[in-house]
Amino acid sequence: MTDRRIRVLIAKPGLDGHDRGAKVVARALRDAGMEVIYTGLRQTPDMIVEAALQEDVDVVGLSILSGAHMTLVPRVVEGLKANGLDQVVVTVGGIIPDDDVPRLNAIGVKGIFGPGTSTQQIIAFIRQAVAGGE
Amino acid sequence: MPHNLIDRVLSGDRRATARLITLIENDGPQARGMLAALFPHTGQAHVVGVTGAPGTGKSTLVNELAKAYRKKDPAPRVGIIAVDPTSPFSGGALLGDRIRMRDLFGDPGVFIRSMATRGSLGGLARATSDAVKVLDAAGYDIILVETVGAGQSEVDIAKAAHTTVVVEAPGLGDDVQAIKAGILEIADVFAVNKADRDGVEHTVMALEMMLDLNHASRPTLHHGVLMPAESPAEPADETAAWRPPICKTIATRGEGVPALLEAVKAHRGYLEETHTMALRERTRVEDELHDIVGHLLVHRLMARLRPDELAHLVDRIVARELDPYTAAETLLQKMA
Numbered sequence: 001m002t003d004r005r006i007r008v009l010i011a012k013p014g015l016d017g018h019d020r021g022a023k024v025v026a027r028a029l030r031d032a033g034m035e036v037i038y039t040g041l042r043q044t045p046d047m048i049v050e051a052a053l054q055e056d057v058d059v060v061g062l063s064i065l066s067g068a069h070m071t072l073v074p075r076v077v078e079g080l081k082a083n084g085l086d087q088v089v090v091t092v093g094g095i096i097p098d099d100d101v102p103r104l105n106a107i108g109v110k111g112i113f114g115p116g117t118s119t120q121q122i123i124a125f126i127r128q129a130v131a132g133g134e
Numbered sequence: 135m136p137h138n139l140i141d142r143v144l145s146g147d148r149r150a151t152a153r154l155i156t157l158i159e160n161d162g163p164q165a166r167g168m169l170a171a172l173f174p175h176t177g178q179a180h181v182v183g184v185t186g187a188p189g190t191g192k193s194t195l196v197n198e199l200a201k202a203y204r205k206k207d208p209a210p211r212v213g214i215i216a217v218d219p220t221s222p223f224s225g226g227a228l229l230g231d232r233i234r235m236r237d238l239f240g241d242p243g244v245f246i247r248s249m250a251t252r253g254s255l256g257g258l259a260r261a262t263s264d265a266v267k268v269l270d271a272a273g274y275d276i277i278l279v280e281t282v283g284a285g286q287s288e289v290d291i292a293k294a295a296h297t298t299v300v301v302e303a304p305g306l307g308d309d310v311q312a313i314k315a316g317i318l319e320i321a322d323v324f325a326v327n328k329a330d331r332d333g334v335e336h337t338v339m340a341l342e343m344m345l346d347l348n349h350a351s352r353p354t355l356h357h358g359v360l361m362p363a364e365s366p367a368e369p370a371d372e373t374a375a376w377r378p379p380i381c382k383t384i385a386t387r388g389e390g391v392p393a394l395l396e397a398v399k400a401h402r403g404y405l406e407e408t409h410t411m412a413l414r415e416r417t418r419v420e421d422e423l424h425d426i427v428g429h430l431l432v433h434r435l436m437a438r439l440r441p442d443e444l445a446h447l448v449d450r451i452v453a454r455e456l457d458p459y460t461a462a463e464t465l466l467q468k469m470a
Binding site for chain 2: 002003004005007026027029030031032033034035036037038039040043046047050051053054055056083084085
């Protein structure tokens with residue numbers, strides 16, 4: 001009789017102001033039955049980590065279109081680890097050059113979604129990743 | 135682990151606090167045992183509800199209220215529970231109240247939790263009052279509970295909170311709205327937000343007139359409790375009646391918020407002086423017990439049914455072979 005829902009934080013770190021993609025993904029995850037916490041633009045890595053902690057999310061989805069992903073993503077991942085949130089699945093969406101994908105994978109980013117990814121792919125990835133962690 | 139989690143919550147550990155709220159939301163049996171262990175440590179916080187129509191500025195006002203509380207000396211620790219609706223179609227939810235609360239980031243004396251209603255209709259989630267208990271036990275002195283954007287009858291907050299702030303904004307309706315039953319009746323304090331907009335005086339006046347009428351036609355219903363009418367043997371004690379103050383605010387600039395905070399504090403003082411706090415707590419506990427019994431009974435009953443049993447009864451009702459009351463009686467026989 002437990003009523004478990006997947007909780008996802010969708011955050012936009014850094015200074016780019018393009019949040020259409022983040023909102024489309026947030027809406028798609030909502031329609032897939034997930035609880036999505038959307039925190040808005042211009043979040044620092046510390047803000048994202050603190051929100052993930054208070055909201056006890058299963059997944060943190062970062063949307064970055066500025067090219068600053070190699071600076072911002074490791075800070076979020078380290079912050080999560082420092083707070084004991086190792087279990088949290090981190091995904092990144094946006095413009096990520098192919099060369100950076102293995103480097104992000106190496107620090108523990110499990111899902112990287114570039115342009116052309118369907119929302120169904122993202123939903124399927126999250127469901128599988130969260131189920132695998134239990 | 136479970137008892138360890140309780141100790142960590144009591145010591146104010148933020149991660150443990152967040153974890154326990156999730157366990158409660160997911161309604162696992164272990165959560166109930168943990169709530170039982172926390173219960174003796176609750177009852178300290180002042181629980182303040184903030185409700186009002188969508189777009190009146192509730193989240194922004196909660197953000198400013200929290201900031202104002204944190205500037206007090208000594209500064210109380212502030213917990214926030216922000217409720218948003220669950221989609222009736224997908225079961226998912228988009229929880230966006232944190233967008234307006236980014237100012238509070240970096241303050242270790244503030245804890246914000248977003249919560250989806252998960253099918254509850256009264257403006258709160260079923261788990262909200264239990265999450266309040268967790269924050270209370272974790273040492274938050276003030277707990278601000280923001281409801282979903284409320285229409286006219288989402289009044290559960292009045293039962294869950296000690297003080298209910300109803301947020302209005304100019305231009306939402308004529309003065310007949312103000313004498314309808316429902317959300318306006320539960321206010322302990324009114325905030326007329328967006329007070330820089332046209333029509334603010336009209337909104338304030340409509341509320342004042344409504345309050346004048348309340349005053350004239352006692353007994354009044356307050357927080358779902360019928361306040362006793364003055365009997366001839368008991369002379370009217372004008373000082374005993376609380377008239378909800380009306381505070382004009384411009385939440386985006388923080389204007390009027392210190393006065394709103396003082397009004398909320400004054401209401402708490404009133405509750406304590408007049409001993410209505412104890413009366414309200416009793417009513418709240420009774421309601422809560424009623425809800426919990428109903429919830430547990432339904433779950434126990436469902437657990438006893440064969441998988442197709444419910445569907446079969448539904449089929450028969452749809453086919454008009456059986457009426458819903460008889461079907462319900464049939465189900466309840468299972469509990470005997």
